[in-house]
Amino acid sequence: MQFAHSEEQQLIRESARSLLSTGAGPAQLRAVLERPGGYDVDLWRTIGELGWTGLAIPQAYGGAGLGWVELCILQEELGRRLVASPFFATSALAAPLISSSGTEEQRATLLPRIASGTVRIACALGGTDGRPPCDGVTATLERRGAGFTLSGVCDFVIHADTAELLLVLARAPLSQGAEGISVAVIPAATAGVTIQSHVMLDLTRPMSRVELSGVSVGREQLLGEPGTAGAAVEEALDLARIALASEALGGAERLLEMTTAYVKERLQFGRPIGSFQAVKHRLADMMIEVEAAKSAAWYAACVADERRTELAEAAAIAKSYCCDAFFDCAANAIQLHGGIGFTWEHEAHLYFKRARATATLLGSPAWQRERLVRGFASGAAATPVF
Amino acid sequence: MKLGFTPKEERFRAEAAAWLEAQLSGPFRDLRGKTGQSGQAQRRRAWERALGAAGWSCIGWPEAYGGRDASLAEQVIFAEEYARAGAPGRLGYMGVELAGPTILAFGTAAQKRRFLPPIARGEELWCQGYSEPSAGSDLANVRTRAVLQAGGAGGEWVVNGQKTWTSFAQFADWCFVLCRSEEGSRAHRGLSYLLIPMHQPGVTVRPIRQMTGGADFNDTFFADARTDADNIVGAAGDGWKVAMGTLSFERGVSTLGQQMNFANELRAIVSAAEANGLIHDPEIRQRLAHAYIGLRLMRYSALRMLSSVEAGKLSNEAYTYKIFWASWRKKLGVLALDVLGPRGEIAAGTAYEWELLPRLFLGSRADTIYGGTNQIQRNIIAERALGLPRESRGG
Numbered sequence: 001m002q003f004a005h006s007e008e009q010q011l012i013r014e015s016a017r018s019l020l021s022t023g024a025g026p027a028q029l030r031a032v033l034e035r036p037g038g039y040d041v042d043l044w045r046t047i048g049e050l051g052w053t054g055l056a057i058p059q060a061y062g063g064a065g066l067g068w069v070e071l072c073i074l075q076e077e078l079g080r081r082l083v084a085s086p087f088f089a090t091s092a093l094a095a096p097l098i099s100s101s102g103t104e105e106q107r108a109t110l111l112p113r114i115a116s117g118t119v120r121i122a123c124a125l126g127g128t129d130g131r132p133p134c135d136g137v138t139a140t141l142e143r144r145g146a147g148f149t150l151s152g153v154c155d156f157v158i159h160a161d162t163a164e165l166l167l168v169l170a171r172a173p174l175s176q177g178a179e180g181i182s183v184a185v186i187p188a189a190t191a192g193v194t195i196q197s198h199v200m201l202d203l204t205r206p207m208s209r210v211e212l213s214g215v216s217v218g219r220e221q222l223l224g225e226p227g228t229a230g231a232a233v234e235e236a237l238d239l240a241r242i243a244l245a246s247e248a249l250g251g252a253e254r255l256l257e258m259t260t261a262y263v264k265e266r267l268q269f270g271r272p273i274g275s276f277q278a279v280k281h282r283l284a285d286m287m288i289e290v291e292a293a294k295s296a297a298w299y300a301a302c303v304a305d306e307r308r309t310e311l312a313e314a315a316a317i318a319k320s321y322c323c324d325a326f327f328d329c330a331a332n333a334i335q336l337h338g339g340i341g342f343t344w345e346h347e348a349h350l351y352f353k354r355a356r357a358t359a360t361l362l363g364s365p366a367w368q369r370e371r372l373v374r375g376f377a378s379g380a381a382a383t384p385v386f
Numbered sequence: 387m388k389l390g391f392t393p394k395e396e397r398f399r400a401e402a403a404a405w406l407e408a409q410l411s412g413p414f415r416d417l418r419g420k421t422g423q424s425g426q427a428q429r430r431r432a433w434e435r436a437l438g439a440a441g442w443s444c445i446g447w448p449e450a451y452g453g454r455d456a457s458l459a460e461q462v463i464f465a466e467e468y469a470r471a472g473a474p475g476r477l478g479y480m481g482v483e484l485a486g487p488t489i490l491a492f493g494t495a496a497q498k499r500r501f502l503p504p505i506a507r508g509e510e511l512w513c514q515g516y517s518e519p520s521a522g523s524d525l526a527n528v529r530t531r532a533v534l535q536a537g538g539a540g541g542e543w544v545v546n547g548q549k550t551w552t553s554f555a556q557f558a559d560w561c562f563v564l565c566r567s568e569e570g571s572r573a574h575r576g577l578s579y580l581l582i583p584m585h586q587p588g589v590t591v592r593p594i595r596q597m598t599g600g601a602d603f604n605d606t607f608f609a610d611a612r613t614d615a616d617n618i619v620g621a622a623g624d625g626w627k628v629a630m631g632t633l634s635f636e637r638g639v640s641t642l643g644q645q646m647n648f649a650n651e652l653r654a655i656v657s658a659a660e661a662n663g664l665i666h667d668p669e670i671r672q673r674l675a676h677a678y679i680g681l682r683l684m685r686y687s688a689l690r691m692l693s694s695v696e697a698g699k700l701s702n703e704a705y706t707y708k709i710f711w712a713s714w715r716k717k718l719g720v721l722a723l724d725v726l727g728p729r730g731e732i733a734a735g736t737a738y739e740w741e742l743l744p745r746l747f748l749g750s751r752a753d754t755i756y757g758g759t760n761q762i763q764r765n766i767i768a769e770r771a772l773g774l775p776r777e778s779r780g781g
Contacts, residue, residue, distance in 0.1 A: 001395075001459045002388045003689040009387065069387045260772050275775035277761075280768035287767055288706040295686035295703065296679075302387045317679050369675030370668075376678060377656050381668040 048117015068304035079250025092243035122163035124154035178230030202357030434508030452506025469646025481512035515563035577625035
């Protein structure tokens with residue numbers, strides 16, 4: 001038992017941090033957010049060349065063959081810098097969906113493209129109300145002749161406006177819950193697909209509405225057996241939740257550092273404000289949450305690699321705790337920076353907004369908690385729905 | 387990162403589990419599930435001796451002093467099996483977890499030979515003499531005086547003063563005492579760490595009744611109490627350093643066992659909610675989930691702490707662990723009474739005595755006070771871990 005990162009894992013962290021400290025600073029982020037598409041094209045190319053996108057993909061499919069622990073280290077580092085990147089959507093969401101649902105042939109076709117950083121994939125998971133899968137899957141897949149027809153409106157689709165491929169969750173007509181779920185892979189530029197990007201609260205993770213009007217889908221475009229992907233999807237989403245939790249942890253940790261540095265240098269009443277207990281104790285509370293969030297995210301990443309029986313629980317714990325911690329840290333960062341923390345110019349609001357949006361994604365903290373209670377107590381509550 | 391255990395470690399687990407099961411379904415079946423630390427003192431004393439005789443009392447210590455040289459993983463495994471078996475709370479806690487490790491780290495060879503084996507055999511029990519009426523959060527303000535006098539073989543310390551909140555003092559054979567050995571010294575200078583026998587005319591123990599109604603701790607008075615000149619750990623005047631070492635031992639493997647008791651309390655709350663239908667209340671469900679998450683995070687953090695201790699460093703989570711669990715348990719106490727509802731406010735019998743959950747509600751109020759209040763913990767985190775400017779101290 002060694003619940004700490006190995007030297008090799010530390011090295012991955014150090015090299016990622018060093019790359020992002022020069023390649024993804026606040027100024028670069030601002031510039032990126034001004035551009036259409038809302039992600040850093042140069043950085044995306046660089047991390048593809050460095051093999052980040054294939055870090056957790058098996059060597060047989062052109063990846064580095066490392067695990068979720070290593071991928072989550074990258075997610076933490078990306079989260080620290082609020083990097084706007086299709087990395088999460090492609091490598092932490094689409095890749096596990098393909099791995100868990102696809103046939104050997106489909107994996108051999110799609111995963112090497114992800115590993116080489118030459119494809120961006122967006123995942124259309126649910127409908128317009130934002131309920132997480134599988135309950136929230138509303139697009140339908142109907143048989144038509146030898147093929148299928150895909151219809152419906154998917155929303156909250158991350159980086160759909162710049163993706164080459166769409167991975168769409170759809171259900172058999174009249175099916176419910178995890179029953180009847182299929183995963184379709186279609187080029188974004190397919191007849192009947194309309195992608196409309198939104199102005200989002202969180203400026204760093206663009207989302208779009210994807211309308212599917214009777215899109216023809218061939219049998220070979222469905223991952224695995226049609227209508228049977230429910231369990232595989234749930235597992236892949238838990239991996240994605242752990243990756244998101246890691247990103248949130250990185251953001252929370254960075255906010256703690258930024259705010260600690262600020263209260264040491266900001267003088268009022270002739271003293272650094274960090275010498276006042278009212279300020280100190282808030283920072284202490286931030287650190288308590290950050291440390292617990294580390295335990296949550298790191299444990300969950302380990303579970304993903306070596307103890308899949310605990311996956312759902314560890315993912316729910318990590319997703320809920322790390323997102324709450326990120327939000328609390330962002331809220332405290334704004335408060336402790338005072339007036340400057342409320343300005344558009346200061347970065348605090350970017351973190352605050354990302355914290356809120358990350359919490360919402362793939363099931364809110366409250367939703368994760370309800371899921372958790374169902375694991376150890378009787379009954380079920382009707383709320384929360386997302 | 388690696389969560390699993392090796393086959394050798396799993397064999398160790400089977401051995402520990404088998405011994406515990408044999409004891410707790412055999413000679414000690416009356417103690418099974420008595421995970422608190424009060425009541426049945428004589429039986430608990432016998433349990434300490436049984437653990438000692440079988441070599442399960444202080445497994446992390448060197449074999450020469452009655453331990454097993456157990457690895458960290460083995461200590462974790464034993465703590466888990468101990469709790470899983472429902473083995474009783476340990477009367478020997480202060481010796482096993484605090485006095486022993488302090489003597490191991492700072493004591494002389496003679497002190498190790500004298501004091502460690504009786505702790506490991508479960509024969510000598512200890513208590514902690516730190517807090518005083520005027521030295522709570524400000525521990526360095528201790529006023530208990532120790533003067534070295536001629537007499538006995540090589541002289542002896544004569545000690546006067548009052549210690550308070552001394553758990554286990556009513557059972558203890560020895561007390562480790564932080565006292566002022568240099569007259570006129572102030573704050574953390576001039577303190578010494580003495581080992582004082584409890585069974586002597588100069589020591590008086592008086593129970594303190596707590597808000598729970600019970601009396602688990604005491605005032606301990608030293609009036610010309612004596613101990614051999616040799617019974618000092620570290621040099622005279624170095625007591626602060628030694629005492630701080632003891633405090634850092636409070637965050638050891640034993641926390642894993644403590645968590646199992648917390649888990650029992652949470653399970654009792656879930657059962658109560660299932661029995662009275664509150665399990666269907668969305669708000670109660672959310673709070674149960676928060677509690678469950680906190681419990682799991684304590685376990686993950688303890689594993690992290692232990693892993694970094696083995697790597698020889700004090701990690702950040704060691705600073706935050708105490709306030710995390712203490713705050714968590716206090717919330718759990720409120721949740722317990724909310725789930726019990728009005729019935730939770732009626733005692734079962736005619737005395738002011740409470741069952742598990744009301745006892746949790748009342749008892750957890752101490753958790754954020756002893757061992758460093760939440761306020762002091764936050765100061766320590768901010769100043770030592772985050773490096774914020776120190777609070778100005780009064781003269």
